[in-house]
Amino acid sequence: MVPYLDVQHLSKSFGALTLFRDISFSIGEGQRVGLIAKNGTGKSTLLSILSGKEGYDSGSIVFRRDLKVGMLEQSPVFDPDESVLDACFNHQGEEEKVLKAKQVLTQLKIRDLSQRMGELSGGQQKRVALANVLLTEPDLLILDEPTNHLDLEMIEWLEGYLCRGNRTLLMVTHDRFFLDRVCSVILELDDQTIYTYRGNYAYYLEKRQERIDNRRAEVARANNLYRTELEWMRRMPQARGHKARYREEAFYELEKVAKQRLEERQLRLKASNVYIGSKIFECQYISKSFGEKGSDSEVVILKDFYYNFSRFEKMGLVGNNGTGKSTFIKMLLGQVPVDEGRIVIGETVRFGYFSQEGLQFDEQEKVIDVITKIADYVDLGSGKKLSASQLLQYFLFTPEQQYNYVYKLSGGERRKLYLCTVLMQNPNFLVLDEPTNDLDIVTLQILEEYLQDFPGCVIVVSHDRYFMDKVVDHLLVFKGQGEIKDFPGNYTQYREWEKCSSEKQEKRGERLPQTEKKNQQNISLTSNHSPLTSKRKLSYKEKREMEQLEKDIAALEDEKKRIEEALCGGTTSVDEITSMSKRLPVLNDELDEKSMRWLELSEIEG
Numbered sequence: 207m208v209p210y211l212d213v214q215h216l217s218k219s220f221g222a223l224t225l226f227r228d229i230s231f232s233i234g235e236g237q238r239v240g241l242i243a244k245n246g247t248g249k250s251t252l253l254s255i256l257s258g259k260e261g262y263d264s265g266s267i268v269f270r271r272d273l274k275v276g277m278l279e280q281s282p283v284f285d286p287d288e289s290v291l292d293a294c295f296n297h298q299g300e301e302e303k304v305l306k307a308k309q310v311l312t313q314l315k316i317r318d319l320s321q322r323m324g325e326l327s328g329g330q331q332k333r334v335a336l337a338n339v340l341l342t343e344p345d346l347l348i349l350d351e352p353t354n355h356l357d358l359e360m361i362e363w364l365e366g367y368l369c370r371g372n373r374t375l376l377m378v379t380h381d382r383f384f385l386d387r388v389c390s391v392i393l394e395l396d397d398q399t400i401y402t403y404r405g406n407y408a409y410y411l412e413k414r415q416e417r418i419d420n421r422r423a424e425v426a427r428a429n430n431l432y433r434t435e436l437e438w439m440r441r442m443p444q445a446r447g448h449k450a451r452y453r454e455e456a457f458y459e460l461e462k463v464a465k466q467r468l469e470e471r472q473l474r475l476k477a478s479n480v481y482i483g484s485k486i487f488e489c490q491y492i493s494k495s496f497g498e499k500g501s502d503s504e505v506v507i508l509k510d511f512y513y514n515f516s517r518f519e520k521m522g523l524v525g526n527n528g529t530g531k532s533t534f535i536k537m538l539l540g541q542v543p544v545d546e547g548r549i550v551i552g553e554t555v556r557f558g559y560f561s562q563e564g565l566q567f568d569e570q571e572k573v574i575d576v577i578t579k580i581a582d583y584v585d586l587g588s589g590k591k592l593s594a595s596q597l598l599q600y601f602l603f604t605p606e607q608q609y610n611y612v613y614k615l616s617g618g619e620r621r622k623l624y625l626c627t628v629l630m631q632n633p634n635f636l637v638l639d640e641p642t643n644d645l646d647i648v649t650l651q652i653l654e655e656y657l658q659d660f661p662g663c664v665i666v667v668s669h670d671r672y673f674m675d676k677v678v679d680h681l682l683v684f685k686g687q688g689e690i691k692d693f694p695g696n697y698t699q700y701r702e703w704e705k706c707s708s709e710k711q712e713k714r715g716e717r718l719p720q721t722e723k724k725n726q727q728n729i730s731l732t733s734n735h736s737p738l739t740s741k742r743k744l745s746y747k748e749k750r751e752m753e754q755l756e757k758d759i760a761a762l763e764d765e766k767k768r769i770e771e772a773l774c775g776g777t778t779s780v781d782e783i784t785s786m787s788k789r790l791p792v793l794n795d796e797l798d799e800k801s802m803r804w805l806e807l808s809e810i811e812g
Contacts, residue, residue, distance in 0.1 A: 208235040210273055210346050210374055211256070216265035218251060225251055228265070229400040231393055233346070236372045240385045240407070243395035244602065245618030245646045249378045250280055252395070253350050256376070269346075276344030280351050280617070282335035286324025290316060293323050294338045303341070310337045313363045314356070315527060329355030329527070340367070349377035353384055354643055357526045358669050358697075380647055382407055382672040480587075480661045482634040485552035486515040487538065492547035494530070494537060495688075507533050509688035510547070520657070520664040522674045524697060525684030531667045532562065534684075535637055538665075555663075558633025562640045565624040569613040573603060576612065576623060580630045594630065601626055602649060618644040625653070634662035642670040671697050699787050706791035748807055755804045762797050769793070 211233040218225045225248030233239055243249045254260040256267065257277045269275065284293050294307050308319065314333040316326075323331060332355045339347065347368075353361050361384060368375065368388050379385060385392070386407035394401045394414065401417065403410040491510045497503040507530035515521070523531040536542040538549060539559055567576060577594040584592045592600075598608050601622055615623065621644045628636070636657070642650055654676040657664055668674055674697040681700055683691035693700045744752065769786045 208270070209233070210235055210270050211376075212266075212268045213256075214266045214268075216255070216267065217263045218248065218255065219263055224398055226395060226400065227398045229395070229398075231400055231402060233374065233376055233391075235374055237374055237391050238368065238389045239376045239391045239393055240389035241376060241378045241393045241395065242385075242410070242647060244648050245622060245644075246607075246616040247395055249395060250350055250616075253277070253348055253376075253378060256348060273346060274342075274344045275346045275348060276339040276342050278336055278339045278347075278349045278352055280354075281328075282331060284323040284331060284334070286322065288323055289320050290323065290326075290334055291319040293334050294341055307337065307341055310340055313367075314360055333360075336364075345374060347373065347375035347377070349375060349379070351379055351644070352377060353379055353381045353669070355527075356669065358524060358671065359526055361669060361671075380642065380645060380650060381670055382647065382650075383670075480632070480634045481554065482517060482662050483552050483554035484517055486517055486519070486555060486635070486663055487552060488515070488550045489513040490547050490550060492537070492544045492549060493688075494533065494542075494545050506688035508544075508690070511688075511690060513682075513692075515663065518661070518663060519680060520678050521666070521680045521682060522678035522697065523665065523667045523682050523684065524669075524674070524700075526686065529684035529686045531684050532639055534682075535559075535639055535665065535667065539637065555635050556631075556633045558628045558631050558636045560625060560628045560636070560638045560641050562643070564621065565627060567612045567620065567623070569611065571612050572609055573598065573612060573615070573623060574608040577626055577630050580627055581632070584630060584632050597626055597630060601652060618646055618649075621645055622649055629656075636660065636662065636664045638665070639667045640669070641666065642668050642673050695784070695787060699784055702784075703787045703790075706788070709791070744807065752804060752807045755800050755807070759797065759800050759804065762793060762800070766790070766793050766797065 209232055213232065214230045215228050216230070217227045241249055241252070251260060255262050257275070290311070291304065291307065294311070295303060304319075311317070311319065311334070314337055316330060316333055316337065323334070326334065336349075336352055339349070352364065356364065361381070365384060365387050377389075389406055390404075392403040392405070392407060392410040394403065394410070401414075403413050405413070489508075489511055491512050493509050493511070494507040495509075496505045496507070505528075523534065525531055533542055537544055538551075539557060574595060577598060580594075582594055584597065586592055595605070595608060599605070603619075603622070603626075607619075612620070612623070625641065625645075641653065645653070650670075650673060654673060657666075657677045664677065666674065666678055678696055679694075681691075681693040681695065681697065683693060683700065685691060693703070695703070769790055772782070772786060
């Protein structure tokens, strides 16, 4: 394997804060490497160092000679007056390259190549930057959060694009499905050290747990030995011989291991006093659109949409960008008016809203003060209370960080703090619009557990498929122009159902010409013969077959009805939903085949 990048003994500090110390790793040709770390521990700083935009304290960084490196930054900056095309090619738009650019930009839902960059949203600019780095076809791709601002369709396209060929890349992402499907090596930056796992995300999880368990056992052994050695140190006189001095030096090394602080998994945070009535909200045939009614420019968000939200429901909203997910949420919260119909909210509902835009903080305020301004504690019920400091610690803000000023926080830590401000309001209905953007994987796992145990209602808009599978049990799929699919299951189950439905349509398409051919043969027979001479009676075997078909069809229809009722009932387990979702398309195929055969026999009998 040809080495593209070799990093040796790299260290970086900001004042008293050490991000990493003496870390080493290498990336070879064809390796797709994912970098994982908690917010604020130096992921983006490391990428900036590798791209030459930031310095480091010590160590060496060696790229292969003449290596072409492409870097996608987390927040790219463009000249607002240049066009999309110029932004992609730095004003070098050869015809062949322009054609390729159109293909890539179309996949990323950027269609107007002459549009000025200043007219694009932040998410659109990030997609242009992604197209730019892909089109330059570098030897080594360095990507900082490439899936942010991409919808599910774009993410799946990017997965396929990066997995094709012998691409070499290093990326930071919190999208665990993406990591699992794209990366062949995982680097974990933890406790100022880097660990290498030669496998995908699933392999990393398994081996990381082994590492933590082994380290915990090592620290436990060191603690036991430390107590014995500490007694010896206290008993020994000051004047020690050579062997005693050697033992004394070993004691201090042992002390370092024994006093190490290992990451301990947080206890699951469960509230029991969140009350919400049986009436949550009802969308009574609401409609919403933007643009001139009836014109080509009209964008329909909802059309005569009815939905009655159930108590304790955990719903996910999915769909391409621009199909109306965030608008639907804002209508629910009363921030955007409906055109027709109305939304009726239950009297006991207390919304907690986490928006994409985030919260504007006072930079000079301390982290703990941001939370205590809302409340000093949350009442968990049964006499238990959760203080502001405990909530922050639950979401991985150390006691030291809680007394830091907001301006010292990284982008991901600010998003985490914003999430804490929402939860501190003690809502009984959480509405979360893209909560996973910029949050590290450990925080995502904590949030998943919190939402799984949350005793109220939840609506989540997210392109994080792993997160959606963990949290939601029901989907509204926004397909655009007011079309919404109501699906009783999580995202993976929906994709399986969608795939089965697509395969079923293809099978129907393959059968159609044969059916038409049979119909045409029947027509020619009846045209060449009189009705009396063309008919024949069913044989004994065919009569028995027809009777059995009638029983089979009735049984299949009953089974289909039971499955559809169970899927819409809201009381079916996730495993049962998965099994039923797989059975339903098979069932429909059997019904089609048996019904077709019964019709053939009935025409003979007729």
